[in-house]
Amino acid sequence: MFKNAFLLLITGFAASHAAAQSPKQLPAIEQKMVERGLVDVQKVDPNIRVELKYSTTDNFIGRDVYGELTRAYLQPEMAKRLAKANALLDKKKPGYQLLVYDAARPNSAQYDLWNALDQLKIPARSKTQYVADPKIGSNHNFGCAIDLTVVDENGKPLDMGTKFDFFGPLAYPRSEQEMLKKGKLTARQIENRQLLRSVMTQVGFKVNTTEWWHFDGMSKAQARAKYGMIP
Structure with missing residues (x-):
């Protein structure tokens, strides 16, 4: 009896340990x-x-698009570069960290974002300025683009002058000096953006001229040829 009880105890422990x-x-x-x-x-x-x-x-849609996707995925070489950028950031500003807002994105979600622009009454000719046509794909759809910002040692995002996914020139890196002259951006806000850009470009990411938060790891043609689209 005691032997059987002991065996049951051991078996139960082994099963719970394995689980x-x-x-x-x-x-x-x-x-x-x-799997990809x-x-x-x-x-x-x-x-x-x-x-x-x-x-x-x-987000600009105002609803959850990704559902169960809550972790940031990238192609391995992109993830390694991002880790290098985070290390560079900590070296420049001890305690500062990168905060990822978006990474690999299924093409099915790309359609959701694309169609949402119609609800916002974005003219058809301007849609690709904010969301890539899902028939062609975004670099996010290949796991080769990243949207992110910087947080300080207290975990607070730096002031970049606009929120993530802001539509308009205030978010454009190419318009920063113009926005500064007009008093719509401060020197500190631009410095914060430059900090993010400096660590990202040092490891091989390319700046997007209309989104301070977006960086590409390679061209869309290269990403399509090398990795293919995430459905």
Whole structure:
């Protein structure tokens, strides 16, 4: 009797231990990312912060677009570059960290963002200025683009002059000096943007001229040829 009870105890412990050790099942959308070879950026560098805006209602659509996708995924080479940029940032400003707002994006979500522009009454000729045509794809759809900002040692995002996904010249890097002269941006806000750009460009990311938060790891043609689109 005692022997049987002991065996049951051991068996139960082994089962619970195995369950505790087994990896947590990923949501289907993230599992598809992993199967395509993309990596969770926080597994490459746990010091990178993540707050996917399209997994919240804090975005230009005002609703959750991504659902179960809450982790930031990128192609491995992009994730490694991002980790290098985060290290450079900490060297320049100890305690500062990168905060990711968007990374790899399924093309199905690209259609949601594209169609939402119609609701905002964005003219058809201007739509591609804010969201890539899903038939062609965004670099996000290949896992080769990243949207992000910088947080200080207290975890507070730096003042960049606009929110993420702001539509208009105030968000354009190419218009910063004009906005400064007009008093619509401050020197400090531009310095904060330049800090972000400096660490990102040093590791090979390219600046987007109309979005201070967006950086591309390679051209769209290169990304399409090398990786293909995330459906």
